[in-house]
Amino acid sequence: MSTVATPAPVPRKRRRRTKLQRRQTRLGWLLLVPALAVVACVAIYPLGKTVYQSFTNQEFLAGLTPTKWVGLDNYRTLWHDTIFRDTVVLTIKFTAITVSFEFVLGLIVALVVNSSFKGRGVMRAVMLVPWAIPTVVAAKMWQWMLDDHTYGVINDLGVRTHILSHPHAWLAQASTQLASVSAVDIWKTTPFVALLLLAGLQVIPNDLYEAASVDGASKLQQFWRITLPLLRPAILVTLIFRTLDALRVFDVFQVFFGYRLNAQTMAVYTQSTTVNDGHVGYGAAMSVAIFLIISLFVVIYVTFMRVTEE
Amino acid sequence: MTTAAETTAGAVRPVSRSVRLRRSPMGRVLTKVPFWILILVIAVYALFPFYWALRSAITPDTELFSTPLKYFPSHPTWAHFHDALSSSFFRRALLNSTIVAGSVTLISLAIGAVAAYALGRFRFRGKSFVLYLMLSMTIFPQIAILGALYTMFSGFHIVGPIHFPKLYDTPWALVFSYLIFTLPFTIWVLTSFMRALPGDLEEAAYVDGATPLQVFWKVLLPLIAPGLVTTGLLAFIAAWNEYLYAVSFIQSPSHYTVPVAIVSFSGTSGNAFQFPWGTVMAATIVVTLPLIVATLVLQRRILAGLTAGAVKG
Numbered sequence: 001m002s003t004v005a006t007p008a009p010v011p012r013k014r015r016r017r018t019k020l021q022r023r024q025t026r027l028g029w030l031l032l033v034p035a036l037a038v039v040a041c042v043a044i045y046p047l048g049k050t051v052y053q054s055f056t057n058q059e060f061l062a063g064l065t066p067t068k069w070v071g072l073d074n075y076r077t078l079w080h081d082t083i084f085r086d087t088v089v090l091t092i093k094f095t096a097i098t099v100s101f102e103f104v105l106g107l108i109v110a111l112v113v114n115s116s117f118k119g120r121g122v123m124r125a126v127m128l129v130p131w132a133i134p135t136v137v138a139a140k141m142w143q144w145m146l147d148d149h150t151y152g153v154i155n156d157l158g159v160r161t162h163i164l165s166h167p168h169a170w171l172a173q174a175s176t177q178l179a180s181v182s183a184v185d186i187w188k189t190t191p192f193v194a195l196l197l198l199a200g201l202q203v204i205p206n207d208l209y210e211a212a213s214v215d216g217a218s219k220l221q222q223f224w225r226i227t228l229p230l231l232r233p234a235i236l237v238t239l240i241f242r243t244l245d246a247l248r249v250f251d252v253f254q255v256f257f258g259y260r261l262n263a264q265t266m267a268v269y270t271q272s273t274t275v276n277d278g279h280v281g282y283g284a285a286m287s288v289a290i291f292l293i294i295s296l297f298v299v300i301y302v303t304f305m306r307v308t309e310e
Numbered sequence: 311m312t313t314a315a316e317t318t319a320g321a322v323r324p325v326s327r328s329v330r331l332r333r334s335p336m337g338r339v340l341t342k343v344p345f346w347i348l349i350l351v352i353a354v355y356a357l358f359p360f361y362w363a364l365r366s367a368i369t370p371d372t373e374l375f376s377t378p379l380k381y382f383p384s385h386p387t388w389a390h391f392h393d394a395l396s397s398s399f400f401r402r403a404l405l406n407s408t409i410v411a412g413s414v415t416l417i418s419l420a421i422g423a424v425a426a427y428a429l430g431r432f433r434f435r436g437k438s439f440v441l442y443l444m445l446s447m448t449i450f451p452q453i454a455i456l457g458a459l460y461t462m463f464s465g466f467h468i469v470g471p472i473h474f475p476k477l478y479d480t481p482w483a484l485v486f487s488y489l490i491f492t493l494p495f496t497i498w499v500l501t502s503f504m505r506a507l508p509g510d511l512e513e514a515a516y517v518d519g520a521t522p523l524q525v526f527w528k529v530l531l532p533l534i535a536p537g538l539v540t541t542g543l544l545a546f547i548a549a550w551n552e553y554l555y556a557v558s559f560i561q562s563p564s565h566y567t568v569p570v571a572i573v574s575f576s577g578t579s580g581n582a583f584q585f586p587w588g589t590v591m592a593a594t595i596v597v598t599l600p601l602i603v604a605t606l607v608l609q610r611r612i613l614a615g616l617t618a619g620a621v622k623g
Contacts, residue, residue: 025434027522032440035425035497042490043447046458053457060460109352112345123349125609126356132605134551136569137594141359144366144587151587153362156379191356195613241449248451251553255573267453267554274457275558284457291454298449 053284060278067281074285083261084269084286088293091265093178095246098185102242103235105186106193111227113194114201124198127191135188135251142184143256146170171256177263181252189245193238200234201227232308240301247294266290360598367391367592374588390592400593402564403571410481410567411549414488415542422496423538427526429497430504431512441501447494452487452554459487463559483559484567488552492545499544503537504530540611543604550601568597 054074058067078084113123130138145153148169158164170180204227212222228235250267257263259272270290274283366374367390369383394400428434429441461467463483465476477483507530515525531538553569560566566574575590605612 021433024432028428028432028434028437031424031428031432034421035493036440038421038489038493039443039447042486042493043450043455046455046462049458049462050455053461058461060464108348112348112352115345117345117349123353124613125606126353128605128609128612129360129602130356132547132601133598134553134569134572136551136553136572137598138359140572140590140594141363144591145359145362147587150377151375151379153379156377187355187359199613244449244451248453250453251569254553254557267451270453271456271554271558274460280457280461287454287457290451294451 050284050287053281054288056281058281058284060274060280070281074282075289077282078285078289083264084266084289086262087264087266087269090178090263091247091249091267094182094185094249094265095243097178097182098189098246099239099242101182101186102190102193103239105190106197106238109190109194110197110201111223114198124195127195129191130188131192131195133188136255138188139184139252139255142180142187143171146180148172174262177257181256184252184256185246185249189242193242196238196241197231197234200231204230236301236305240298243297243301244294247297248290266293363591363594366588367595369588371584371588375584390588391596393586393589394593394596399563399566400571400575403566403568404597406481406565407550407568410484410488411546413481413485414492414549415546417485418489418492418496418545419538419542422493422500422541423531423534424526425497426500426504427530429501430507431530441498444494444497447490448498450490450494452491455490456554456558459483459555460558478559479561479565481565484549484552484555487555487559488549491552492548495548496541496545499541500534500537503534503541507533536611540608540614543608543612547601547604572597 055069055071056067057070057073109127113120113127147153147155148167148171150156150167152167152170154170155164155167159167168176170176208226208230209222212226217225248267249265250271253263253265253268254271259268259276264272266286267290270283270286273279273286277283365381365383368386368388369380370385370387370389373380373383373385429437460478462474463476463478463486465474465478467474477486511529511533512525515529520528551569552567556567556570557573560570563571563574572590572593575586575593
């Protein structure tokens, strides 16, 4: 990642810390005070608080049961909570499906938009639009398109083209739930993935391709030998961002299925446990678990990156 | 890529059939056809849901819920837009979202620009630690602190002498909690803008006897104004679209933000038997239009900001 923004190496002179430097340090920290104060209030303190809560039996309506320290009880319950286990499996399935589709489709779109043609600028502008709209709005638009009755346009198109023999209740059938949710996410996020990959494509110098085609390398060979290796940093960053995003998915599932059992992600179950049921302590344990699962993925990606860079 | 240099050596190869095809005028058009089909497919895929929302918003209910489906409304009507905009519930939501997203954006920009000044133009110890802290915050899962925020906002939260005010069910709960994703992002992107500025102007100002704060206010801030616009828009969009905290911390319909309002539209119009899809689609168009216009107008800048935020990790 650092390759993109590394400044030119400056020979470092070892010097005594001058008065100016001391002043810079003091002023620098002073300017950072408001930012650090806010981050401490909105992120670091609540995170510590959540970890603490996960070791207590805190309820939102505190009058019912006095809050007390329960050690690892919440985590023990969580380990045996089959609903939570299902949500983890569902979330990881969703992540695998959406991230791989978005990556492949996004790469195709990026390659198309990267080649010069009339209307390229318009195309690039259009691609930003799905990204900019609220996920809730995208979900509503698709929910209507996937309507189970004959009023849903997807059923209508499917039946007219004889791809479907009869209209499906996409969101009600267990077998099509995951596909429907993934479709919304893929539609909304592929353009964004494409734009990130496009930024990577644009820094690949053109001479490489010219030299390769002079040598008679086919387009496919050029893609495997030049584009993919040089695009690797951009690909990895994109995959990390998308994976982390997909693992904490909440909006689409909540809009499509509410809190329906077997159609909840980790985030939906945690939110309903914490807010709707008021089990703050138990919900905090789930939050910590999600945090750890996401961190695990970060560690996997980062080590993978280190290994392949050598 | 050494192969390129090794095998050039002026070898004359027979011109292959595909090359010959590409050189003829007819062939040039023909080889382009699959490419244009691909572009068409991408454009239809990206735009069809919007078209369908628009079509449903201007189709009268009698036609909307009848088969066979009409792909172009024969009697377009503004009735659904009228329904959506005349419901005070939805108008409140638009106002609430504007207030929340606007305040979050302004606070993030003010604090973020000052922090970015320190991080982008100063050299001091601990700077890279702060930068990494901010970067790690941008990938912070919001769900991880839901419970803590929920209890903090309840009005019963006391730490030592500090009694947290009851923010639950007020827009301030959202302003407070949205800073967690807008502020680190703003700092990160503005720092990259600050860093990119050349040093001469700053030095000239110092030579003229300006103080660091004057340099910030009079020299640097005007220079990164485009960056402020981009970052501000991105922060605004993020806050405008947020749903998890909005659905958790807001209870009364008069404080709903737009995403929550759109989800809970069912009861306010239409009849008991039919979900008011036309009105909901009209509402989604109303909500989406400003975002689309803003993105299209500022698309170049947004792309620059996004890639600065994401790729230059």
